[in-house]
Amino acid sequence: MHLIFFFVFAGFCLAGAINLLLQSHPTISALSLIVVMVSLAVLYLLLGAEFLAAAQVIVYAGAIMVLFSFVIMLLNASREERTMGSSAARVVGFPAVVVILAVIATVILHAQGLGVARLSDNLSNVKGQTNLDLLGVELFTKLLLPFEVTSILILIAILGAVALARHDGEEQERTGEE
Amino acid sequence: MSSFLQQEVPLSWYLLLSAALFSLGVVGFLIKRNLITVFMSIELMLNGVNLSFVTFAHQWNAVKGQIFVFFVMMVAAAEAAVGLAIIIAVFRARATLAVDRIDRMKL
Numbered sequence: 298m299h300l301i302f303f304f305v306f307a308g309f310c311l312a313g314a315i316n317l318l319l320q321s322h323p324t325i326s327a328l329s330l331i332v333v334m335v336s337l338a339v340l341y342l343l344l345g346a347e348f349l350a351a352a353q354v355i356v357y358a359g360a361i362m363v364l365f366s367f368v369i370m371l372l373n374a375s376r377e378e379r380t381m382g383s384s385a386a387r388v389v390g391f392p393a394v395v396v397i398l399a400v401i402a403t404v405i406l407h408a409q410g411l412g413v414a415r416l417s418d419n420l421s422n423v424k425g426q427t428n429l430d431l432l433g434v435e436l437f438t439k440l441l442l443p444f445e446v447t448s449i450l451i452l453i454a455i456l457g458a459v460a461l462a463r464h465d466g467e468e469q470e471r472t473g474e475e
Numbered sequence: 476m477s478s479f480l481q482q483e484v485p486l487s488w489y490l491l492l493s494a495a496l497f498s499l500g501v502v503g504f505l506i507k508r509n510l511i512t513v514f515m516s517i518e519l520m521l522n523g524v525n526l527s528f529v530t531f532a533h534q535w536n537a538v539k540g541q542i543f544v545f546f547v548m549m550v551a552a553a554e555a556a557v558g559l560a561i562i563i564a565v566f567r568a569r570a571t572l573a574v575d576r577i578d579r580m581k582l
Contacts, residue, residue, distance in 0.1 A: 298482055299482040299483070299484055300482055300484055303484045303488065303489075307488075307492050310492060310496060311492070311495060311496075311499075314495075314496055314499040314500070314503075314519055315499065317499075317503060317512070317515065317516070317519065318499060318502060318503045318506065318507070323509055323511045323512050323515075326507075326512045326515055327511075327515065330515050330518065330519065333496070333519065333522065334522060337522055337525070337526060340489065340492075340526065340529075341526075341529050343484070344489065344529050344530060344532075344533045345533055346529050346532065346533075346541050346544075348541070348545075349525075349529060349541055349544050349545065349548075352545065352548055353548070356548050356552055357518075357522070357548065357551070360552060361518065361551065361552055361555045364555055364556065364559055365511065365514075365515065365555070365559070368511065368559045368562060368563065369511055371563070372511075372562070372563065372566050372572065374509060374511055374572055377507070377508045377509035377512065377572075377573065378508060378573065379508065386505040386506075390501075390505040391502070391505065393501075394498050394501045394502055394505070397497075397498060397501070398494060398495070398498040401490075401494040401497075402491060402494060405487050405490045405491055405494065406487060406491075408487065411485065411486045411487050411490075411534060412486050412533075412534050413483035413484060413485050413486060414483065414484045414485075414486055414489065414530075414533055415482070415483055428538075428541070431538045432538055432541060432542065432545070435538050435539070435542055436542060436545070440542060443546065447546060447549045447550070450549070450550070450553055451549065451552065451553050453553075454552075454553035454554075454556050454557050455556065457556075457557050457560065458556040458557050458559070458560035459560075461557070461560035461561055461563070461564050462560040462563050462564065
């Protein structure tokens with residue numbers, strides 16, 4: 298059953314990613330990216346990361362992709378025109394991708410001591426302690442400072458996004474005054 | 476039920492899937508010509524790397540990998556907000572989303 302789940306959702310993942318590349322309309326690309334993210338959430342569940350599976354669906358497939366589709370609709374993005382890209386991408390980019398994939402795959406396939414994943418596996422050795430308990434304790438004791446710094450980062454990002462997106466309106470107001 | 480729980484999948488398959496997702500993200504970054512889809516390819520790369528982190532967290536029975544993924548998600552959310560705001564600003568200035576036509580620093 299675990300094998301079947303893995304193959305089905307790994308297949309969805311790859312199919313969604315390839316569809317993202319092949320489609321020329323950004324809306325359809327965004328929808329295939331949502332398929333990839335939800336399938337990844339199922340794979341996280343198989344690997345025993347329940348909290349991350351939920352966060353993946355809520356944050357990635359929910360918040361971030363809604364933002365993407367909102368911007369696509371706001372800017373009325375239409376079909377992209379296909380060009381062959383820059384010559385640098387053709388000459389350096391694609392061989393580099395092939396080399397990266399080949400190197401990573403060789404390293405993984407020759408790696409010793411890589412384990413197996415079972416559905417019954419749990420990161421905790423203590424009975425009754427869930428994945429969320431472990432994450433919460435680690436996050437709010439040892440890693441409290443990085444956690445708080447991240448909240449400041451998000452606050453700055455919100456302010457930056459607002460400032461960037463409304464910049465044009467201010468200029469129009471200024472030219473209107475003149 | 477016990478056979479359902481005991482079935483095994485080698486972790487190397489998860490890592491290969493993550494490498495494939497990352498490479499597809501890089502290919503998308505190179506071939507897509509729309510600013511928004513280029514940005515989506517970056518999200519795809521981030522997701523591929525996240526899968527590696529979760530796999531290694533499972534391998535080493537440590538929660539640190541999952542915490543890394545949590546922080547990557549938070550930073551990706553911030554990055555998406557700022558990036559899309561920049562895309563809106565670029566669209567207002569150039570009235571196009573095609574990366575081939577956005578090739579000057581200054582108007």
